[in-house]
Amino acid sequence: MTQAFDIVIVGAGMVGAALATGLGREGFSVAMIDRAPAPTFDPEAEPDIRVSALSAGSERYLQSLGAWNHILGMRATPYRRLAVWDETRHPLSNLLPRTSNRVEFSAAELNAAHLGHIVENSVTQQGLWQAAEAEPSVTVLAGSGVSGIAETVDHATVTLENNRQLTAALVIGADGAQSRVRDMAGIGVTRNQYAQQAMIISVRYRGQVQDITWQGFYPSGPRAFLPLYSAGSDYPGESRASLVWYDSSQEIARLKRLGSDALMAEIQQGFPKELPPLTHIESRASFPIARQHAKQYSAGRIVLTGDAAHTINPLAGQGVNLGFQDAQCLQNVLKEARRAGTDLAGPSVLARYEQQRRPANRRMMLAMDAFYHLFSNQTPPLHLLRNVGLGTARALPFARNYVARYAMGIDDELPAVIRQLAARLPGLNQH
Numbered sequence: 001m002t003q004a005f006d007i008v009i010v011g012a013g014m015v016g017a018a019l020a021t022g023l024g025r026e027g028f029s030v031a032m033i034d035r036a037p038a039p040t041f042d043p044e045a046e047p048d049i050r051v052s053a054l055s056a057g058s059e060r061y062l063q064s065l066g067a068w069n070h071i072l073g074m075r076a077t078p079y080r081r082l083a084v085w086d087e088t089r090h091p092l093s094n095l096l097p098r099t100s101n102r103v104e105f106s107a108a109e110l111n112a113a114h115l116g117h118i119v120e121n122s123v124t125q126q127g128l129w130q131a132a133e134a135e136p137s138v139t140v141l142a143g144s145g146v147s148g149i150a151e152t153v154d155h156a157t158v159t160l161e162n163n164r165q166l167t168a169a170l171v172i173g174a175d176g177a178q179s180r181v182r183d184m185a186g187i188g189v190t191r192n193q194y195a196q197q198a199m200i201i202s203v204r205y206r207g208q209v210q211d212i213t214w215q216g217f218y219p220s221g222p223r224a225f226l227p228l229y230s231a232g233s234d235y236p237g238e239s240r241a242s243l244v245w246y247d248s249s250q251e252i253a254r255l256k257r258l259g260s261d262a263l264m265a266e267i268q269q270g271f272p273k274e275l276p277p278l279t280h281i282e283s284r285a286s287f288p289i290a291r292q293h294a295k296q297y298s299a300g301r302i303v304l305t306g307d308a309a310h311t312i313n314p315l316a317g318q319g320v321n322l323g324f325q326d327a328q329c330l331q332n333v334l335k336e337a338r339r340a341g342t343d344l345a346g347p348s349v350l351a352r353y354e355q356q357r358r359p360a361n362r363r364m365m366l367a368m369d370a371f372y373h374l375f376s377n378q379t380p381p382l383h384l385l386r387n388v389g390l391g392t393a394r395a396l397p398f399a400r401n402y403v404a405r406y407a408m409g410i411d412d413e414l415p416a417v418i419r420q421l422a423a424r425l426p427g428l429n430q431h
């Protein structure tokens with residue numbers, strides 16, 4: 001059986017599901033397909049190992065899609081403060097107050113209720129699936145991946161692994177960093193694997209749910225604390241958090257081999273002293289990290305969004321926020337095309353999307369690389385530069401608020417100083 005749609009979205013992660021909902025709300029007939037079964041939520045279960053810091057900009061977008069209340073109804077942790085500091089030791093370390101190289105942003109200073117929320121990826125995805133399913137023009141097909149895409153002059157035919165066939169004017173690849181759709185479209189990538197890997201550790205700690213998320217930068221990579229929710233009546237007085245430990249692949253491999261007690265001791269010793277006392281390690285996973293950019297965002301009747309188009313260093317937690325910006329841009333461009341009576345996959349339509357999103361995505365990649373190079377380094381001038389940088393950000397409320405507004409997704413232009421720094425770093429190519 002072949003079903004016809006305006007648009008088929010392959011991959012219903014956070015980005016694909018958001019796009020399906022938004023396009024459905026605009027009245028497009030959309031098929032949203034994912035090879036995984038529909039996500040489920042169990043309030044008693046341990047948290048998803050993958051969590052994201054969603055900016056205020058992403059929150060507004062999820063609200064506009066009708067997904068935010070579903071997310072809040074499951075669980076999301078607001079953070080009202082965000083702190084960053086340098087943990088590199090140098091000869092004067094003991095003489096300087098600990099706050100000298102620390103910058104902290106607070107919602108109160110920005111007259112905001114919070115800076116953002118930490119949300120488990122599966123919760124965001126599920127909130128979006130519920131919103132998508134509520135749209136009459138969206139058809140959700142879970143549990144079967146894409147096996148082929150064929151194109152004719154006026155449509156594309158998507159074949160699923162269960163042999164079902166769907167036709168559409170446009171196929172959107174939102175199937176993540178290892179995108180099959182991208183391969184099927186014959187689109188290559190430029191890729192730089194970072195020396196560091198990220199280990200994510202779900203923990204319980206003694207104390208109340210914290211309202212701060214922080215990141216301490218060591219020469220071997222950052223170590224971050226993302227607060228989650230109360231551990232409930234089974235563990236009175238305890239809360240949950242997600243820790244991220246960036247380090248060399250050898251060090252991450254060593255940490256992964258440790259038993260829970262030994263790993264907990266290493267974390268308690270290796271993390272900044274702001275880490276509350278841990279009581280239990282619930283789960284852990286490690287991820288290689290890479291900067292990857294599709295050489296083009298579209299080919300024929302196929303267009304890419306989210307991680308299928310780009311991945312960035314996750315150290316500032318901006319990956320999905322960028323994907324949501326892609327989704328909003330593509331939705332606007334497609335709405336415009338329909339109004340003009342143009343083919344949704346017309347070259348000028350898809351070029352308009354790429355013209356808007358490629359430079360913005362690239363700027364963020366470069367900014368993340370700037371942070372990575374600046375902090376993963378013990379060279380004295382860089383050490384000085386980053387402390388001056390953090391000192392400046394701390395001392396100048398204007399600069400600090402500017403950076404915070406950007407990190408919150410209120411402004412979408414990088415602060416000029418970071419743009420200039422990114423542009424001067426060696427080894428950053430044109431992609």
Ligand SMILES: Cc1cc2nc3c(=O)[nH]c(=O)nc-3n(C[C@H](O)[C@H](O)[C@H](O)COP(=O)(O)OP(=O)(O)OC[C@H]3O[C@@H](n4cnc5c(N)ncnc54)[C@H](O)[C@@H]3O)c2cc1C
Pocket residue numbers: 010011012013014015016033034035036051052053054121144145146174175176177179180181198200287305306307308314316317318319320321322323
């Ligand atoms: C260690 C780490 C920490 C991160 N922390 C943050 C953070 O704090 N904040 C942030 O914004 N971002 C963060 N990110 C990045 C963020 O996770 C990604 O940017 C985001 O998940 C991308 O969403 P997506 O929907 O594009 O892709 P994905 O989440 O990868 O979703 C792809 C979907 O496509 C489906 N799929 C795959 N192949 C097929 C197929 N052949 N057929 C059908 N369906 C298919 C999959 O089942 C999946 O549902 C982090 C990433 C890493 C590695």
